[in-house]
Amino acid sequence: MSTASPLSRRSWLKGLAALVASGTFHDLRLAARAFAQEEASPRETGPLTVRVSRPFDAETPVGELNTFLTPTHRFFVRSHFGPPPSEHLADDRWRLHVGGLVERATGFSMADLRRFSPVSLTAVLQCSGNGRAHHRPRVPGVQWDRGAVGNAQWTGVRLREILETAGVKPEAQHVRFQGADRPVVDRVPLFTRSIPLAKAAHPDTILAYEMNGHPLPLLHGAPLRLITPGWMAESCIKWLTDIVVQDGEADGYYMQQAYRTPVRPVQPSDQLDGVPTTTVDRMVVKSLITRPAEGESLARGPVTIQGVAWSGEAKVVAIEVSFDEGVTWEPARFVGEGHPYAWRQWQYVWNPKQTGSRSILCRATDERGETQPARSPWNPGGFLWNGWDRVTVTVAGT
Amino acid sequence: MNQAQSGTAGVLLISVLLLGSMTTGAQEADRDSVAIALAPRAEGLIIARCSVCHSPDLISQQRLPQARWHAVVEKMIHWGAQLSKDEADVLTRYLSARYHPAAPDRLPPVASDIGNAEPLLNEQATIGPLVGVANRGQDLFARNCQACHGTEANGGMGPKLAKNPILKHEDLFWDTVLHGRGPMPAWDSILTQQEIADLYAWLLTR
Numbered sequence: 181m182s183t184a185s186p187l188s189r190r191s192w193l194k195g196l197a198a199l200v201a202s203g204t205f206h207d208l209r210l211a212a213r214a215f216a217q218e219e220a221s222p223r224e225t226g227p228l229t230v231r232v233s234r235p236f237d238a239e240t241p242v243g244e245l246n247t248f249l250t251p252t253h254r255f256f257v258r259s260h261f262g263p264p265p266s267e268h269l270a271d272d273r274w275r276l277h278v279g280g281l282v283e284r285a286t287g288f289s290m291a292d293l294r295r296f297s298p299v300s301l302t303a304v305l306q307c308s309g310n311g312r313a314h315h316r317p318r319v320p321g322v323q324w325d326r327g328a329v330g331n332a333q334w335t336g337v338r339l340r341e342i343l344e345t346a347g348v349k350p351e352a353q354h355v356r357f358q359g360a361d362r363p364v365v366d367r368v369p370l371f372t373r374s375i376p377l378a379k380a381a382h383p384d385t386i387l388a389y390e391m392n393g394h395p396l397p398l399l400h401g402a403p404l405r406l407i408t409p410g411w412m413a414e415s416c417i418k419w420l421t422d423i424v425v426q427d428g429e430a431d432g433y434y435m436q437q438a439y440r441t442p443v444r445p446v447q448p449s450d451q452l453d454g455v456p457t458t459t460v461d462r463m464v465v466k467s468l469i470t471r472p473a474e475g476e477s478l479a480r481g482p483v484t485i486q487g488v489a490w491s492g493e494a495k496v497v498a499i500e501v502s503f504d505e506g507v508t509w510e511p512a513r514f515v516g517e518g519h520p521y522a523w524r525q526w527q528y529v530w531n532p533k534q535t536g537s538r539s540i541l542c543r544a545t546d547e548r549g550e551t552q553p554a555r556s557p558w559n560p561g562g563f564l565w566n567g568w569d570r571v572t573v574t575v576a577g578t
Numbered sequence: 579m580n581q582a583q584s585g586t587a588g589v590l591l592i593s594v595l596l597l598g599s600m601t602t603g604a605q606e607a608d609r610d611s612v613a614i615a616l617a618p619r620a621e622g623l624i625i626a627r628c629s630v631c632h633s634p635d636l637i638s639q640q641r642l643p644q645a646r647w648h649a650v651v652e653k654m655i656h657w658g659a660q661l662s663k664d665e666a667d668v669l670t671r672y673l674s675a676r677y678h679p680a681a682p683d684r685l686p687p688v689a690s691d692i693g694n695a696e697p698l699l700n701e702q703a704t705i706g707p708l709v710g711v712a713n714r715g716q717d718l719f720a721r722n723c724q725a726c727h728g729t730e731a732n733g734g735m736g737p738k739l740a741k742n743p744i745l746k747h748e749d750l751f752w753d754t755v756l757h758g759r760g761p762m763p764a765w766d767s768i769l770t771q772q773e774i775a776d777l778y779a780w781l782l783t784r
Contacts, residue, residue: 230635231635231636231639232632232633232635232636232639233633233635234632234633234725234726234735235632237636262734262735265728265732265733265734317643317679318640318641318642318679320640320642320646320650322636322639323639323640362729363631364630364631364720364724364725365630365631365657365658365659365720365721366658367656367657367658368631368657368658369657
């Protein structure tokens with residue numbers, strides 16, 4: 181709507197940036213003041229690049245993904261309906277209900293959950309639509325570029341211990357999760373997802389109440405969020421209130437229609453009705469170039485190219501760079517140790533011989549032998565983009 | 579409205595006549611004129627009907643062919659977007675003309691602005707003082723205000739309105755709704771006087 185909207189994009193941005201920075205909506209007065217100001221503030225310089233003002237969807241500028249842990253205030257934000265009113269999440273009111281195919285339907289307060297042994301792990305979270313803007317033909321949905329991904333430390337309680345407390349019945353196959361967020365219009369389906377029992381009972385699947393060592397912020401799912409390490413973030417239900425053990429996958433739009441990809445390659449022109457689809461779950465192998473920045477001018481001389489690489493439940497085992505559009509590839513080296521589910525930083529010292537405009541490409545390979553393709557297969561939801569990452573820079577002459 | 583409608587009709591007539599023999603440049607010019615002609619109504623619909631659930635930036639970042647826009651609008655109606663068939667047609671035509679696959683990432687503003695948006699519900703001068711009807715206000719609130727002010731007016735991104743002190747000052751309430759305040763847009767081109775009175779009546783019961 182650009183300038184046609186009575187709501188100035190900039191005032192929204194400023195206000196939302198204030199909300200993100202404060203981590204919660206508590207300081208509404210500050211946010212309202214920021215909303216009201218009409219100050220020039222290019223969107224690229226905020227902590228996040230805003231894709232949708234409401235419900236708030238924003239991605240991390242890729243240069244900020246250069247650290248092992250992504251700072252919480254720069255971590256991408258995605259939800260379908262925005263956070264629930266914070267009073268619904270207050271300690272005296274909030275409960276986690278566990279029911280369905282269990283011996284004992286059980287309610288837990290946050291104090292109850294904190295009595296279980298805390299577990300910490302570092303895991304990449306990534307929106308399934310990250311990179312959707314690169315699919316051609318274009319696909320409807322939030323036009324994420326490269327930054328709907330981050331790496332954070334999550335602390336909480338093992339989901340399997342919660343399930344054991346309630347006692348899972350033998351016929352159970354899947355576990356369904358519901359958060360406290362609600363659509364504005366009640367005909368819009370609830371955001372409900374399920375995961376197979378095997379993933380739910382995995383010792384690394386946790387219900388997190390801390391992110392990077394601090395209480396989970398409202399925008400990231402306070403007070404409790406499911407973390408399914410190695411899987412796409414739509415499984416990581418925020419503002420969690422209900423866990424239902426059942427014999428089948430969850431019904432509903434967000435499980436049976438959205439977040440699915442065709443099981444065989446399709447063309448955009450194909451009639452897609454009747455093509456079997458499968459739910460998006462684990463992440464695919466992927467890497468990013470975090471330094472230098474897109475469009476940067478480089479002085480002559482060695483340049484350290486830096487980035488990150490990850491692959492769902494598998495280890496990344498190789499990272500390569502190319503300066504000739506993928507004809508030849510040079511191995512780059514990993515920095516630091518590998519941790520399951522976390523991304524791995526990498527670097528490559530480049531001594532460019534030619535000046536002018538140069539494209540740097542990177543691709544990663546994981547232990548299953550999967551390598552990033554030049555372009556990901558087109559799919560109608562625009563999910564799972566993992567084409568070679570690309571940064572174009574200008575190398576100065578003498 | 580009549581002027582815009584006849585303008586639209588003219589543009590459509592021309593575009594129909596030109597179909598089949600168009601170059602890309604002509605296609606572009608045609609799309610532009612359709613977008614300009616439909617913008618006042620369509621932009622008003624986007625603010626009033628789409629923005630209940632999401633901000634317009636979600637729309638303006640899409641670049642889709644007409645068939646996909648049609649499917650998107652149908653999906654939104656299925657999910658409760660309050661659009662008549664005529665309004666859905668206007669919206670789909672506008673979106674397809676402005677946000678088509680070949681449109682640049684950064685679009686210049688459409689050659690009209692929202693100040694010219696036409697009232698969606700034209701109501702001529704009412705006779706006598708307005709009496710709000712609380713029952714109607716509840717529904718109006720859900721469709722227009724709830725996205726920011728929360729269910730049951732209990733607050734959300736915008737302030738809680740239930741028992742809000744501004745309700746004691748009806749003139750200030752009207753002023754805010756008609757002209758906006760801070761992040762809140764002006765609703766004078768979207769809500770009728772009767773609807774604002776209905777909203778006020780319902781909020782007093784909260």
